[in-house]
Amino acid sequence: xxxxxxxxxxxxxxxxxxxxxxxxxxxxxxxxxxxxxRVLSRIRAGVLEWGTxxxxxxxxxxxxxxxxxxxHSGIRLAARNRGFRIDFxxxxxxxxxxxxxxxxxxxxxxxRDAAGGRIVHEAQGAALHDLGDRPYVTYVRNGTEHRVDCDxxxxxxxxxxxxxxSVPKAALRRFERVYPxxxxxxxxxxxxxxEELIYANHPRGFALCSMRNDTLSRYYIQVPADDPIGKWTDxxxxxxxxxxxxxxxxxxxxxGASIEKSIVPLRxxxxxxxxxxxxxxxxxxxxxxxxxxxxxxxxxVSDVFYLHEALAAFYEGDRLAPERYSDRALARVWQxxxxxxxxxxxxxxxxxTDDFGQRIQEAELAHLERSAAARTQLxxxxxxxxY
Ligand code: RFL
Ligand code: PHB
Numbered sequence: 562x563x564x565x566x567x568x569x570x571x572x573x574x575x576x577x578x579x580x581x582x583x584x585x586x587x588x589x590x591x592x593x594x595x596x597x598x599r600v601l602s603r604i605r606a607g608v609l610e611w612g613t614x615x616x617x618x619x620x621x622x623x624x625x626x627x628x629x630x631x632x633h634s635g636i637r638l639a640a641r642n643r644g645f646r647i648d649f650x651x652x653x654x655x656x657x658x659x660x661x662x663x664x665x666x667x668x669x670x671x672x673r674d675a676a677g678g679r680i681v682h683e684a685q686g687a688a689l690h691d692l693g694d695r696p697y698v699t700y701v702r703n704g705t706e707h708r709v710d711c712d713x714x715x716x717x718x719x720x721x722x723x724x725x726x727s728v729p730k731a732a733l734r735r736f737e738r739v740y741p742x743x744x745x746x747x748x749x750x751x752x753x754x755x756e757e758l759i760y761a762n763h764p765r766g767f768a769l770c771s772m773r774n775d776t777l778s779r780y781y782i783q784v785p786a787d788d789p790i791g792k793w794t795d796x797x798x799x800x801x802x803x804x805x806x807x808x809x810x811x812x813x814x815x816x817g818a819s820i821e822k823s824i825v826p827l828r829x830x831x832x833x834x835x836x837x838x839x840x841x842x843x844x845x846x847x848x849x850x851x852x853x854x855x856x857x858x859x860x861x862v863s864d865v866f867y868l869h870e871a872l873a874a875f876y877e878g879d880r881l882a883p884e885r886y887s888d889r890a891l892a893r894v895w896q897x898x899x900x901x902x903x904x905x906x907x908x909x910x911x912x913x914t915d916d917f918g919q920r921i922q923e924a925e926l927a928h929l930e931r932s933a934a935a936r937t938q939l940x941x942x943x944x945x946x947x948y
Contacts, residue, residue: 562590562707562708562709562710562737562743563709563710563711564588564589564590564679564709564710564711564866565582565587565588565589565711565712565713565876566578566579566582566587566588566589566590566711566712566713566714566715567589567590567591567592567696567697567698567709567711567713567714567715568591568592568593568714568715568717568873569714569715569716569717569718569722569723569724570591570593570594570716570718570719570722570724571589571591571592571593571595571597571600571670571682571689571717572593572600572666572681572715572717572718572719572735572845572861573610573662573665573666573844573846573858573862574717574843574844574845574846574861574862574864575593575715575717575718575843576591576666576669576670576672576673577617577620577622577669577865577879578679578715578843578865578868578869579591579673579678579680580620580621580622580669580672580673580676580678581616581619581620581865582869582872582873583673583676583678584619584620584621584871585869585873586821586876587873587876589678589679589715589873590679590680590681590709590716590905591673591678591679591680591681591710592681592684592687592698592700592709593680593681593682593683593684594684594685594687594718595683595842595873596680596682596683597670597682599672599732600666601663601666601667601793601915602663602753602824603662603663604659604662604663604746604748604779604821605662605663605850605857605858606656606660606662606855606857606858606859607659607660607661607771607772607773607779607855608659608758608771608855608859609630609657609658609660609665609859610657610728610814610859610862610944610945611655611656611657611727611944612859612862612863612866612945612947612948613658613858613859613862614626614630614658615630615820616862616865616866617618617668618866620669620672620883621629621672622665622668622669622671622672623633623668623718624668625664626658626660626664626665626668627662627667628661629664629774630660631658631659631660631772632656632657632658632659633649633656633657633658633659633756633757633758634648634649634650634651634656634765635647635648635649635650635651635757636649636757636758636759636760636943637755637757637758637759637760638759638760638761638762638926638930639759639760639761639762639806639807640762640922640923640926640927641923642807642808643807644759644761644807644809644810646757646774647929647936647939647940647943648801648936648940649940649943650943652933652937652940653937653940653941653944655746655794655940655944655945657771657855657868657943657944657945658773659758659773661773662775662826662931665858675771676808678879681700681702681707683702684700684701684702684707684893685700685701685702686699686700686701687699687700687718687723688700688723688727689714689716689723689724689727692714692727692728692837692838692839692840693790693839694734694837694838694839695710696712696713696714696838696839696840696891697709697787698713698714700799712839713755713837713838713839713840713872713883713887714840714841714843715841715843715862715868716840716841716842716843716846716847717843717844717846717869718801718848718944719844719845719846720830720845720846722846724840724842724846725832725846725847726844727837727840727901728837729837729843729932730841731747732837733832733833733834734829734832734833735832735833736829736830736831736832736833737759737828737829737830737831738828738829738830738831738902739826739827739828740786740826740827740828740851740905740909741782741912742766742784742786742823742827742910742913743782743783743784743785743786743788743824743826743827744769744781744782744783744784744806744825744827744852744913745781745783745784745788745790745793745798745822745824746779746780746821746822746823746825747779747781747795747798747821748773748777748778748779748819748820748821748822748823749777749778749780749818749819749820750776750777750817750818750820751776751777751778751815751816751817752775752776752778752815753770753771753772753775753777753778754770754778754810754813754814754815755770755810758770758771758772759806759810760853760904760908761805761806761807761908762907762908762909762922762923762926762940763789763804763805763806763910764910764919765801765804765805765910766783766784766852766909766910767781767782767783767805767908767909768780768781768782768783768802768804768805768806769781769782770802771805771808778804780798781852782801782802782805783909783910784824784946786826786827788824790822790823790824791929793822795816795818795819795822798819798822798932799814800895802814806860807904808818809885818860819943825852827851827852827853827904827905828849828851829850829851829898829901830848830849831847831848831890831891831894831895832847832848833887834887834888834891835847835864835886835887835890835891835894836883836884836886836887841868841883841886841887842865842925843861843865843868844860844861844864844865845857845861847864847890847894848860848894848898850897850898850901850902851901851902851905852901853901853904853905853908854897854900854901854904854905854942854943855904855943856900859945860893860894860897863893863948864890864894866948867886867889867948868886868890869892870882871883871885871886871889889941891948892916893946896942896946897942897946900942900943907922907926908922
């Protein structure tokens with residue numbers, strides 16, 4: 562098989578890149594290791610920056626999001642048994658969209674199918690060859706080996722994918738922070754406790770109230786990194802969540818059976834550069850942020866924005882455009898990495914947080930409540946820095 566861009570990974574970044582390239586007249590093939598229903602069973606992010614919304618519009622994959630998504634003009638922060646609001650719309654005239662990553666991925670598959678896009682599912686053992694000059698990818702499907710020759714490879718295969726691992730160790734610089742705790746997430750068919758997201762600081766640990774729609778809620782609590790999921794019955798989860806929320810929210814919380822429950826470790830990771838020869842790293846393949854700032858999916862989308870621009874410019878005759886991808890993408894990646902680290906530090910209980918550390922966090926939250934300048938900084942970053 563021959564294509565212009567071989568895309569490894571059929572998650573949100575691979576599918577969006579494939580669709581935007583198609584709209585620019587550039588051919589691609591997506592190789593995804595799992596069956597489609599497995600990709601669509603993952604529950605992940607829920608908050609889209611407006612830049613992400615606009616990218617999905619540009620890709621022609623926004624109709625259902627516009628009908629079923631929920632624009633929010635602010636979030637709530639809480640500490641010491643009281644909450645306050647950060648009004649993005651008032652502060653900077655911007656909003657976010659609450660719409661699940663699972664639905665984004667479903668819509669992108671539909672857009673690719675409608676355009677006759679080539680997506681190979683259950684492509685096993687993908688291997689990247691000759692990254693310097695004439696790249697090609699081999700994979701096995703149903704016991705038969707296949708080969709895709711291409712001009713470029715886009716590594717959109719997530720943190721544990723093969724793309725980053727195919728770059729010689731000495732050619733990548735890695736920056737990493739592993740946080741000493743994890744998030745336990747629960748999805749439940751219950752009405753959300755609040756119209757807007759609540760991020761809560763508490764001496765017992767962080768808690769987050771999020772949602773997917775009027776009848777579907779997503780909640781998270783900070784737990785020790787080595788907690789087995791079996792320890793967390795639904796009752797134990799709801800009890801702990803209630804203890805960490807301001808009383809008003811705790812009293813109105815509607816609980817129910819969990820329909821998904823998982824533990825996510827928290828990590829910041831960046832690999833530089835995001836290019837090696839004719840291979841480009843995109844999204845989680847190149848970087849991971851802790852979910853506190855809701856940036857992971859949004860960063861994957863901004864990487865796709867820069868890479869699509871670079872490849873479109875290349876095929877229009879600007880042969881050096883792909884060389885600029887890594888620097889442009891990394892500038893925004895580091896901004897989001899800093900913001901996610903900062904929000905994580907502000908809201909979580911670290912093993913060495915003592916009473917002093919707790920009061921410092923509470924003082925910073927009180928400052929955010931009082932200072933429009935401080936709230937504006939948060940609003941600019943949370944709603945998404947410009948591309
Ligand atoms: P994805 O979504 O991981 O997709 C990568 C795809 O590549 C496939 N793949 C391969 N295909 C072929 N050959 C191989 N060798 C392959 N190896 C992997 C995988 O099957 C998969 O389909 O990466 P992408 O597209 O870059 O998108 C990034 C986002 O998914 C990610 O940033 C966010 O979901 C991060 N994240 C969250 N972000 C938020 O903003 N808010 C959240 O609440 C949130 N929760 C999460 C998350 C990430 C999680 N992971 C990765 C463990 C919860 C979890 C559990
Ligand atoms: C979610 O709804 O899953 C979600 C929302 C905000 C975050 C992280 C996760 O910061």
